Amino acid sequence: MELVVEHITKKYKDIVAVNDVNLTLTPGVWGLLGANGSGKTTLMRIICGILTQTTGEIYLDGKQITALGEEYRNLIGYLPQNFGYYSEFRVEDYLEYIAALKGLPERKSKTKIQEVLYKTSLEDVRKKLIRKLSGGMKRRVGIAQALLNEPQIMVLDEPTAGLDPGERVHFRNVISELAQERIVLISTHIVSDVEHIAANNAIMKNGEIIAFGTTEKLVLSLQGKVWQSIIPAKEFSIFKNEQYVVNVRNKNDGQVLVRYISEYENKNNAVLQSPCLEDLYLWLFKNEHIVGEEC
Incomplete structure (x- = not known):
């Protein structure tokens, strides 16, 4: 599997949020590093098909993702920086709701929910209200919902924001395991979160990729x-x-x-x-x- 981002630019009137970005992603963990406002979130939303670029194309195994349509969207698992949930949802109920939105058959969704609860170590809190969980647990719920449709491409925007050091270590371990057969793109400004698990890193500044490569090559x-x-x-x-x-x-x-x-x-x-x-x-x-x- 190969995801090619080719000359992607996104403009908002006189503001260029993403400027002529080129990336080629294959299975493994990829870090997208940059300060707030560097264009990371805009680029990730374009990759997910949530935003439309001004110019450029994205290809999955040689096919334009716009032509693939729903087939491509079904391959995406997306965790936004602030994922939404209803305050009265319990963990398991929320995952059932998201599974229904993603079109999973009821029988399959029950099996899949049990699987993602196990992978994200949420089994013991499945009946708890999400609003009563710690920040780390809430991020795990976010990862769990992103996994429900068995995505081949996971896009995680600032996934460790607000987590304590122990929760960040657990997160890195979960992602390393998940990335064995998937493309996992992680945007962050916390370098240590990707330094030891990312196959390659792209550093973004002012809407442009200013450095790209393995950690060893970059340093x-x-x-x-x-x-x-x-x-x-x-x-x-x-x-x-x-x-x-x-x-x-x-x-x-x-x-x-x-x-x-x-x-x-x-x-x-x-x-x-x-x-x-x-x-x-x-x-x-x-x-x-x-x-x-x-x-």
């Missing part, structure tokens, strides 16, 4: 440019104005451990570090005031 551009240094805490305010700092950690002796990106070692007995995907992401979005985590 090569920063080889020899990521440093770590220990400096007095009182000097940090000056240091951060001179260097692009991606992470800082306080020490107990009045000093700070600083990770930064620079063409040169500079000073303070800096030690060269192996770059990670987050280093590259922060470097590409260095004017967006994004705070990093430790690699």
Whole structure:
């Protein structure tokens, strides 16, 4: 299976939300990284057939998805950033409702609901009201509904938004398992959510794909440019104005451990570090005031 996004552009009057994007997706996990407003959601909604592009085409195994129509839509499982549910729905009732909307026969839907409840570890809360679930559990319900029609293409928009670290780890494990025979496209601005499970990553900025490839290939551009240094805490305010700092950690002796990106070692007995995907992401979005985590 191959999904080809070819020269996709989406304009809203004078605003270009997506600009000449090209991607070729095959089974596995694909990360779509970018800050809020970079065009990720618009692109994903076009891929799902929810929005119509201004120019360009999308092909599934050589056929235009517009020509495939409902046949293509039946292959899609979509989890929007804020998926809707009625506040009085219980988990199982909600899944039955979504199964009916997707046209699943009643007999098949019962079997499928049991299957997705198991895959997303929701069996113990199947009778609970969705509004009373934790943020992580609600996202699992979102993934469960996206799986009901046995999609071959899963599109997940900011699926870990609001999740705690433990829930994010569980989510990554679920997605890795699901992606063995599917195309899974995950949009996020949390690099760690896709760094270790995505076969490839596309980085999007201002509606354009500005970098694409495996994690190993992408971080090569920063080889020899990521440093770590220990400096007095009182000097940090000056240091951060001179260097692009991606992470800082306080020490107990009045000093700070600083990770930064620079063409040169500079000073303070800096030690060269192996770059990670987050280093590259922060470097590409260095004017967006994004705070990093430790690699």
